[in-house]
Amino acid sequence: MIRFLSFSHRLTKLALAGLIAAFCTACGSDSDNTSQQDTLDDAVQAEITDRQLTGDPSTGRNLPSIDTPKAQLGKHLFFSKALSGDMDTGCVTCHHPTLGGGDDLSLSVGVDADLPDVLGPGRLHSGAGDHFDGGPTVPRNAPTTFNIGMWDKVLFHDGRVESLGKTASMGGADGMGIRTPDVPFASADPDAGAGLVVAQARFPVTSPEEMKNFGFFNGATNQEVRQFLQERLGDYGTPPGGPLAVNSWLELFQDAYGPSGNSEEVVTFNNMADAIAAYENSQVFVDTPWKAYVEGDTTALTQAQKRGALLFFRSVDEGGADCAACHTGDFFTDEDFHNVAMIQVGRGKGNGATGTEDFGRFRETGLEKDRFAFRTPTLLNVGVTGPWGHAGAFTSMEAFIRQHTDPERGLAEYDWHQIDANVQVDHAQANSQAALDHWLDLLANGESLLPIVELTDREVNDLVAFMDALTDPCVESRECLAPWIPADDELDPDGMRVIAVDMYGEYL
Ligand code: HEC
Ligand code: HEC
Structure with a gap:
């Protein structure tokens, strides 16, 4: 039925196109192209006007610059394997700027890769890894982190992080709270933090296949994982896996969250999620x-x-x-x-x-x-x-x-x-x-x-x-993306930065 409708409609369109063509022949061949183009531009313009489009979804949003201390801290956290239980996976493993803010794979491979710093095609789950079946370990495609600050209602393919207010306000900060997988459907997570992106950043570290691994943090609850991570990066407590061999995280956390704060005050998981979100939110490519x-x-x-x-x-x-x-x-x-x-x-x-x-x-x-x-x-x-x-x-x-x-x-x-x-x-x-x-x-x-x-x-x-036409040329340029990728000479706070390479060993 629908096929038939669209077919008959196409006939009408053809007839119209014929009329326009006939009309334009009469106009003379010089103005021919120009007037067809005007007609097309007018038609597209009508859609734009009808839909009140501005072309820029970032309008009216208060998103941080990558140059802020929080976004800079977030960049280092995003690239560090210390955030995964067994220290072999970073957020960037599946969300690299030069891979479109994703991983260029149909389905992601997180922990237990045979070569942890190989990203994209050629990244394989190790035969010695848990739950090995030869294929990717993560069941869904990694979405881009680009423009993540423009979502108002839901994150994840199934929306399991969502703003309960569902208003047009930024990132769910509408006073109604945010539902996360830590709480039952339709209820607010009191620990979600300020906005959808902060709330989301609390979860990859708790997923065994993405970052938690099956070693040091095996069997730990989500809250325990977060506790262990703040202790690991803050160099306090007794997190499984022991202290980091190299650790200069405190300085970066102090830059972002208060110069006088001690480790236990500033190196908290809430601040980690907040800083990661600042880094992600700064990825505005419109x-x-x-x-x-x-x-x-x-x-x-x-x-x-x-x-x-x-x-x-x-x-x-x-x-x-x-x-x-x-x-x-x-x-x-x-x-x-x-x-x-x-x-x-x-x-x-x-x-x-x-x-x-x-x-x-x-x-x-x-x-x-x-x-x-x-x-x-x-x-x-x-x-x-x-x-x-x-x-x-x-x-x-x-x-x-x-x-x-x-x-x-x-x-x-x-x-x-x-x-x-x-x-x-x-x-x-x-x-x-x-x-x-x-x-x-x-x-x-x-x-x-x-x-x-x-x-x-x-x-x-x-x-x-x-x-x-919907792609910002910046995201196709390594040079333009450089501010979102730690430079070679930049401090590596724990010596565990993902030094991303493709399957041929070329740096990303
Ligand atoms: C092993 C690969 C992997 C790692 C590591 C990983 N992610 Fe993801 N990420 C994914 C996949 C796959 C999804 C989609 C999951 C779903 O929708 O069920 C996702 C979803 C997201 C989303 C939601 C995007 C959207 O459009 O809704 C954000 C934001 C995100 N990840 C950020 C992070 C951050 C921050 C980290 C580190 C703390 C991280 N990811 C670590 C694979 C990964
Ligand atoms: C009924 C709502 C709906 C309509 C109509 C629709 N889409 Fe989609 N589109 C979706 C959904 C939902 C997905 C994601 C599906 C999935 O991954 O399972 C999607 C995915 C996509 C993707 C893949 C994006 C990505 O990042 O994976 C593209 C491209 C796309 N749509 C373009 C179009 C175009 C072009 C049309 C018109 C021909 C169209 N869509 C019509 C709902 C729609």
């Missing part, structure tokens, strides 16, 4: 070609990108793909959850009969409509945040968009070779089918915002081109 265009530079986008923008914003009835039904506003997300029948690969989250499924938002709410639903991602910097999808099943944007506009055909035509050979796919076909069947039910009941859209090859290319 200067995209799209922003320049919205701000009035009509040369900032190519014709294909402008056509892609129209497809993106227009509804199916208007001949578009209705992407903005979910990828709304200047941050390109409604911060809501949808089952879009995404291909499911990897170990899974322990759901379903085989334990290899990932029920997504359903895991938190228990609501049937949320089964296989994941948070709508931002599309800013999407050019560097692949592989795409919550399990990183796509390494090609073109293939992603084809699947996203027709999930049934997408699964049938899915190219299993695109993901790393070690990614677990034993149950992937059946697990993806389960998500697809659930989505087809939602669609039949009128409960899905994801339409089936028939696109020509050119339209797919136009959408891909528009996606390219």
Whole structure:
């Protein structure tokens, strides 16, 4: 039905295009291109005006500069392996600036890598590591930390860190509190800290596969892990694993949290989370070609990108793909959850009969409509945040968009070779089918915002081109990203900095 509608609509569009072409022939060939371009610019401008877009989701937000003492401390913490139980993994292991604020992998490998400082493709779980199965140890794709300060409602693919007020105020600081995995669904975590990003930073250290490991901190509660870490970095107490051999953390904590404070006063886990969040929040990368265009530079986008923008914003009835039904506003997300029948690969989250499924938002709410639903991602910097999808099943944007506009055909035509050979796919076909069947039910009941859209090859290319317009060139430049990466001659507070290299040994 929907296919038919969009097809008949396309005929109308063709007829219109024919009329315009005929009209312009009469205008004379010189003005031909210009007037077509004006028409396209006018149409895109109408969408921008209708949606009240400014191009800049950072407007009105008070985000720290990377030069502040807190963000600088956060940078060193983010890069230190001392934050993981057995001292082999840092936050940066899965969120490196030159890897798009992620790890360039479909699914992350955290602790027990065979070469701890190798990031990206070629990072493998050691055969001697706990729960070795040959594939990645983490069941979901690492999202980017870029522009993290622009989320108002939810963090994580399933929103298990969320602002209970759900107002538009910054980072959940709306007085209603923040729910985290430390407390039951819908209740406020009294220790969450100031904002979603601070709250989130309390958790990677508690995940065995990401940072906690299975050695020194094995069996410790989340609160114990945080206690051990503050003792380890603050050089007090008796944390498992003993004191650090090299330790100049105090000075950095004093710079950020009070020069007169002693270790136990300033080297606290709350300050660690706060400083890490300052570092992450300073990663504002919004200067995209799209922003320049919205701000009035009509040369900032190519014709294909402008056509892609129209497809993106227009509804199916208007001949578009209705992407903005979910990828709304200047941050390109409604911060809501949808089952879009995404291909499911990897170990899974322990759901379903085989334990290899990932029920997504359903895991938190228990609501049937949320089964296989994941948070709508931002599309800013999407050019560097692949592989795409919550399990990183796509390494090609073109293939992603084809699947996203027709999930049934997408699964049938899915190219299993695109993901790393070690990614677990034993149950992937059946697990993806389960998500697809659930989505087809939602669609039949009128409960899905994801339409089936028939696109020509050119339209797919136009959408891909528009996606390219959403990336800030800074994130593609090592030089531009340098402030977010400790320099060689910078103090390494514990000698445990991740000196990141790719699989060929080249420094990142
Ligand atoms: C082993 C890889 C790994 C490590 C190490 C790691 N992360 Fe992540 N991170 C992930 C994955 C995977 C997710 C998504 C998990 C989910 O949604 O269930 C994630 C999610 C996040 C998010 C939420 C992003 C969003 O858009 O919602 C933030 C912020 C983040 N991590 C920051 C950190 C910080 C800070 C640290 C260190 C304290 C850290 N990560 C360590 C893999 C990692
Ligand atoms: C029904 C809401 C909805 C609509 C409509 C929609 N998307 Fe999405 N989109 C999502 C969700 C949810 C995800 C994440 C799915 C997952 O990972 O399981 C996503 C993921 C993506 C991603 C991958 C981003 C990443 O970082 O992994 C891209 C790119 C994307 N969408 C582009 C588009 C385009 C282009 C359109 C229009 C053709 C579109 N979306 C229409 C909800 C939607």
